[in-house]
Amino acid sequence: MRALVCRRYGEPEDLEVTELPEPEAGPGEVLVGVRAAAVNFPDVLVVADKYQVPSPLPFVPGSELSGEVLATGEGVSHLKPGDRIFGVCSTGAFAERAVLDAGQVATMPDTAGFAEAAAFGVTYRTAYHALRSVAGVRPDDWVVVLGAAGGVGLAAVDVSRELGARVVAVASDRDKLALCIRRGADAVIDYAREGLKERVRELTGGGAHVVIDPVGGAAAEQALRATRWGGTFVTIGFASGTIPKIPLNLVLLKGVTIKGLELRTFGVHRPDLESRDHGELLDLFAAGRVRPHIGATFPLADGAAALRHVADRRAHGKVVIEVR
Numbered sequence: 001m002r003a004l005v006c007r008r009y010g011e012p013e014d015l016e017v018t019e020l021p022e023p024e025a026g027p028g029e030v031l032v033g034v035r036a037a038a039v040n041f042p043d044v045l046v047v048a049d050k051y052q053v054p055s056p057l058p059f060v061p062g063s064e065l066s067g068e069v070l071a072t073g074e075g076v077s078h079l080k081p082g083d084r085i086f087g088v089c090s091t092g093a094f095a096e097r098a099v100l101d102a103g104q105v106a107t108m109p110d111t112a113g114f115a116e117a118a119a120f121g122v123t124y125r126t127a128y129h130a131l132r133s134v135a136g137v138r139p140d141d142w143v144v145v146l147g148a149a150g151g152v153g154l155a156a157v158d159v160s161r162e163l164g165a166r167v168v169a170v171a172s173d174r175d176k177l178a179l180c181i182r183r184g185a186d187a188v189i190d191y192a193r194e195g196l197k198e199r200v201r202e203l204t205g206g207g208a209h210v211v212i213d214p215v216g217g218a219a220a221e222q223a224l225r226a227t228r229w230g231g232t233f234v235t236i237g238f239a240s241g242t243i244p245k246i247p248l249n250l251v252l253l254k255g256v257t258i259k260g261l262e263l264r265t266f267g268v269h270r271p272d273l274e275s276r277d278h279g280e281l282l283d284l285f286a287a288g289r290v291r292p293h294i295g296a297t298f299p300l301a302d303g304a305a306a307l308r309h310v311a312d313r314r315a316h317g318k319v320v321i322e323v324r
């Protein structure tokens, strides 16, 4: 089978499209004929060997996909060949075939296409846990989303709207802000040109109840300063490349709660909340109430260009590699 392979850590352009042996499903696993796989910012970090969890060389990057079940391993009874499925894995999605833990796979709703299903798992689960379980967003809360036109950001806009919150989407150019408005944001701020703290306070009449931050860098402290007393700041990631250092006097003065959400470990520590959120989110997806926005698609042969698109801050919503 053809796959996008990382044989040495580095840039997206160091990836090679090459032939690999056919994988097989072991006990508790499912072999999938991949139709689409979505790119996440962490894929760029994994290929550069800058991710928290290193992937030993050589490996096939990619952590979410959709496709058809080709075979099931021993002990898997809820799936059968031909089922249209989507799911997440740690690596291996950017290939014609992939093996996934059957517990990480769900049947695709009839209403969703392969690209949307592939692009759903990582960003929507991240956004939903962050908003629903970590921040405890309530109807009419003001939620400020940084990097709001990116994968996690746009999912957070979509989910906030669905939870009945009001959303201020923060992004770096006019096209990204226009996309956020089309996707349901109530207000937007261009943080490349406007004062984030002042504009949030003006727009929300006193400050944010919740901040969702997948960006970090200088914007994080400005957003923290823009929370109202008793607000919640959820750190998701550091796409800017800079991990902010926050002065604790701000926390003291504002009575703000700073929390973190990491998809990889959330379910290990809170399997109850993970299971509840997952069920609710799949219902919303099946009903068509939340949907990822696919900003760009690339064939597997141009997989490196798909990762480059994300690395260069050009992604609008999700970038998808169409495999077949």
Ligand SMILES: NC(=O)c1ccc[n+]([C@@H]2O[C@H](COP(=O)([O-])OP(=O)(O)OC[C@H]3O[C@@H](n4cnc5c(N)ncnc54)[C@H](OP(=O)(O)O)[C@@H]3O)[C@@H](O)[C@H]2O)c1
Pocket (backbone or CB within 6 Å): 039, 040, 041, 042, 122, 123, 126, 147, 148, 149, 150, 151, 152, 153, 170, 171, 172, 173, 176, 214, 215, 235, 236, 237, 238, 239, 240, 241, 261, 262, 263, 264, 310, 311, 312, 313, 315, 317
């Ligand atoms: N905690 C978790 O479990 C979890 C799960 C998934 C992702 N993440 C993390 O969340 C972050 C976002 O992931 P994503 O897949 O949504 O990425 P993405 O689609 O590329 O979006 C990232 C956004 O960050 C902003 N940004 C600011 N400075 C940037 C820079 N120097 N380079 C690239 N982007 C920059 C961009 O928005 P503007 O141009 O508008 O500033 C961009 O839209 C990443 O740090 C990722 O590792 C964490």
